[in-house]
Amino acid sequence: MLKRHRYGCIEAGGTKFVLGVFDENGKVIARTVIPTTLPQETLNAAMEWFDLHAPFCGIGIASFGPCDIEKGIITNTPKRGWENTPIADIIRRRFLCPVGFDTDVGAAAQAELIHGAGTGHSSVVYITVGTGIGGAYSNINEQTKARTRPEMGHISVTRHPEDTDFDGICPFHKDCLEGLASGPAITERWGTSLSKMEYPEKAINVIGFYLGQFSVTLAATLAPSRIIFGGGVMGTKELIGTIRASASQINNGYLPTDFHQTIVRPGTGADSGLIGAYLLAKAAAL
Missing domain, CATH: 3.30.420.40 (ATPase, nucleotide binding domain)
Incomplete structure (x- = not known):
């Protein structure tokens, strides 16, 4: 399968980041989990893992909040160190592909409505x-x-x-x-x-x-x-x-x-957020 048909997916939680790579049919090709620490350390680890599977036709991010969804920024979160983190822009500049962004619960709600x-x-x-x-x-x-x-x-x-x-x-x-x-x-x-x-x-x-x-x-x-x-x-x-x-x-x-x-x-078990991130990635790539 050509890599250009792959979608990168991030469920960014306050405790852990769940990362996934999906094909165009929604099948998981690869996944991993990394701990949520400080922004630079966490995002660098995520991007290094995605480097192994790039390029992507789109990446979806389902993030803890509060967020400015339009700008792809985590705003005044209680999670110390993550305030005003432009997570979508960081990912977009690294992989040069469309990025879809929503809160973790917003993405999960979409996943449950459609698939759960x-x-x-x-x-x-x-x-x-x-x-x-x-x-x-x-x-x-x-x-x-x-x-x-x-x-x-x-x-x-x-x-x-x-x-x-x-x-x-x-x-x-x-x-x-x-x-x-x-x-x-x-x-x-x-x-x-x-x-x-x-x-x-x-x-x-x-x-x-x-x-x-x-x-x-x-x-x-x-x-x-x-x-x-x-x-x-x-x-x-x-x-x-x-x-x-x-x-x-x-x-x-x-x-x-x-x-x-x-x-x-949840009908999708523990994967609501990750599946929601896939839906975001696919929509962003259209």
């Missing part, structure tokens, strides 16, 4: 719960390019009655959703990750309560056909059921939404 849990539905919200919390809405009838994505993880939530002593960890808002329910917030509060707790029931109830609240807010404002929860924290299998139950209880019969059907896991 949203297939056959009109709209989805994709939520990632990991190092941070982010979300994006995607509608099959509205494919316009956004300049930015909503910062869904920074909405305010009502505190769980058994979680009133924890200040939250968001450097901007303290006890926003991300400050209370992200992976680092869980570790700060309980001393370990959800998956490593010997008795995680209380933590699951607290985190499920916050994410259930969030789900009701999404249903009331955006009314998506599917609310899709991904990210490392969602690896605790009991959590999704608690989110569904909490959302149903908080809704109290007001909205007609069946949260046990609407709230789902």
Whole structure:
């Protein structure tokens, strides 16, 4: 296969970069993972790996945010050292090909709508719960390019009655959703990750309560056909059921939404962001 039919794909996360090379049919040719450290070190490692597979007809970047999508820049992120990083321009100048850029959740929402849990539905919200919390809405009838994505993880939530002593960890808002329910917030509060707790029931109830609240807010404002929860924290299998139950209880019969059907896991597994980056690369190359 000629290399010009290859697409480079980057899922840039706060903890790791997942890199992939896809063919024109969406098949993964190669992939690797590198840790997210400082911008120069991380991007140099990514570009050196891509050098082994270049040239590309397009590269897609699905990045942690906040981002200016139009300019391809990571803006005022809580990830120290990455503020105002022009990641798309750096990649474009190295490989001299079109570059598509979106947030990680924006790209994942597109991937899930087209190839995952949203297939056959009109709209989805994709939520990632990991190092941070982010979300994006995607509608099959509205494919316009956004300049930015909503910062869904920074909405305010009502505190769980058994979680009133924890200040939250968001450097901007303290006890926003991300400050209370992200992976680092869980570790700060309980001393370990959800998956490593010997008795995680209380933590699951607290985190499920916050994410259930969030789900009701999404249903009331955006009314998506599917609310899709991904990210490392969602690896605790009991959590999704608690989110569904909490959302149903908080809704109290007001909205007609069946949260046990609407709230789902990603249909593309852990690859939503990378597949979304492939869709970005392919669109950029047109």
